[in-house]
Amino acid sequence: MGGARPVSGLAPNGHAHGHGLDLVPLRSLVEEAVDIRFALAPGDRVIAEEGSVVTVGVQLAERFRDTVLAATTVPESEDARPGERWTPTDAPVRRGPSRRPARRTGGELLFPWRDGWRVASGEHADPLEAPIGGIVREVRPGVGIVVRAAGRALRGIVALGGPTRGRLKLAAGPSGELRPGGLDVGLAGTILVVGARVDAETLTRARAMGVRGIVVAGLPSKERRDWIASEARQKAALHRLPPFAVLVLDGALRRSIAGPVVGLLEALEGREVAIVNDPPALVFDEPDLDVADPPPDLVRVRSGPDAGREGRWVASLGPRRFAHGIQLEAAQVRFAEGPAVVPVGDLERFCVVSPRAE
């Protein structure tokens, strides 16, 4: 592999290890029974109830954009507790001939202070809808809602924006890149798999066209920063677009989406999936979908100059010297272009569901 030429001939113990595939970290393609957390802030109004079953699109909570601190008094007869909602029972008195009902502002009780309570309340609410079905396992006002997802999840390293839901579509090859010109309004409502990398301009345009989400192998830091700033501006706007999320599968550098992951995404194409933030994952509820086990000797270069290359494990070689005289555990891997010696630490392999952690 480029930049990692072996200098020494044989392993110190005199021969190439014939096995040793277990030296390569195993990455699971899907996870089952995933608990998904939806973050809430003080002042947000919880709608979901603990233990209830939620379906896709059910409103879990209302998130307020511009929460402010207020003070209120609670009648002594009320057993008020921190985190509870408070709605004034008496409407403010209106003068004049208006027939409109008076607005009753309420909020979330934060803590008792002096003769009353400090309250967090907001004006503009955004609905938080469940992008997945499942069972509500925990509800904590001001903290979050945890839902045990009914489906399975493909993990990424980070999800920005969201949560969101849409029909999965492969818009570029695993090592390709989607440019703004490749987007059109016909893609509205979809979650696009866009290959090796994507830029902020494409993300912004996709959001404006009604695309619901992007799945990409690598998102460079500059594009990430620019898009987060754009998303913050959009969220502050009065006219809100539907939720949009970016799921990054691998890291910040350009690399192909892993073959086994591509296989899974291809199988999911055309089906409804969701992107959630915590944990960052693509969630799908397709019980009939059989996820094929990748070949056990398939390894992928996870990082470094050759990131994204895939090959077949040949043998563990023990410690070898690589570029700049760095000694690392090495392995022989057969790539399409021929065999190469690769640091074991650069590799990963795949299984459908990971064995229980140690």
Next chain:
Amino acid sequence: MTRDPRAFFALDIGAATASATLVARLAGRWRLLGTLALPAAVGSAVVRRQLVERLIHADPGMAAAIGADPEALDRIPTVTVRSGTPRRLAVVAASERSLAPLRRVAVQTGWAVTSGSAATLDPLAMSRMLLDPGVDAVLAGAGDPPGADERGALPELGALVAAVAERRPDLTIILAGALTDELARFGDVGARPGEVLLGAAASATTDGHGLAELITELALPADDSRRAAISGLATLADLTARRVEYVEIGYDSGVRAIADPTLGRDEPVVQSAIIVDAALVPPEPDDAVLDHVLRWSTLQLDRHRLRDRLRELRITPWADAAGDGAALRLAAARAALGRLLEATDGMDRGVQPDLVVAGGGAWAVAPGPIITLAMADVLRRPGATQYAFDHARLLGPLGSIADHDERRAVMSDLADDLLIPLGSVVTPAGLRSGRSAGRLVVHSESGDTEIDLVPGALELVDLAPGQTAVADFRFRDSVRLGGKGRQFEVEVAGGLGGLLVDLRDVPLRLPERHDRRREQLETWQAALWAGLDR
């Protein structure tokens, strides 16, 4: 350990690395037979099995003698230490003045810290901070007695924290100083799953020692590798009768500890700090981190690209470890070491250690002499110091042996294997710029070596591990080298990097322009980095 074992595994299982060392009793003393470190994701069983298989291949007789069998790994006792994701502590106080010492104590005890005071955060923002699901514990404190600037805000702060405690019963709450008077607001504290603890006030003068002990216990479990390494360091200082400093740069934190030998006292004198911000690469490298790394980087990368590479290093710490990746690690390690020193400023109290031990995954694949140079680049202390590397990550596991005498006996036996000697660094300060500052003659078993001392240069003298020599310095003008003077005779020990005479500025001055700085760093590095492809 079991009674009278023939061998044992020492395991250090970190967030990034699983390291196993096989130690066996041979000819009446403990010896290190082999060590192996792999990505933590492969699991310690795989690392142990590999180690045993390699031992069997190298020396089947010895393997049989100690009962090493890859199919029966569990028959060999293990001493295990671990380190994991740092817990998050939210620190709140009534005023910025009272927040500062609390924050300092929290930052030095292995917590990831978020903080704010009633002076800068409104109750809504503070509630949001404390209710964040990532927060594991809350430290709310005040002076004792409270200062005039905090007295008025304490009842409201107490009410706010008590409400958070009610909403998140799992949260551990620590009340310190005068805020302990607000305990009644927390109701029946025995009935909630999370503890409510009372601590002493932290002040700018006392550093809040009692509070530090309390929150250290909460931050790190008993088998934490960093706590154990600090215990191991105390034993090492005692065994060697030397003042020893330990600096570890790991995936999730940096550790700095200084231990003095007991010399007849009952308790060893150890100062230590575990700093989460001194991790090799923080989870979200901000501009300050980027600037620090850029200062030490020899790579031709712009800021965006460097941030990408740092993110990748954080995500896959074992990948891309050769070539440019090695240079990136060293730049990140120097930057982290700088953050560690900054956060522990004043710990050494101006007394130079005799031995500095480097530890942690940041140095795991770096060539020995380069570790010495990286440390010398950042530490910049006038004087002579010996450097060593905890190559097998043994200090933690051995430090976790509860019985003091047993720990001391094992470490005494392993003294020659425990640390790799990196060499000695002599750093005179106060050199006047010019063509020559004087002469150095190194008297060693292999003969005398004479060197002209050129200010700004790095001079390297071959001195193999195990060798000692006397370095006879004769300067033209008075310099600082321990004390102040013109003639010094310094006893030095060899190592992988030999003797490094560091005639560069103290503190180090680097060119402002990135290209010239990079060239300068590369020149220094090339002199010590065998195999560096330029």
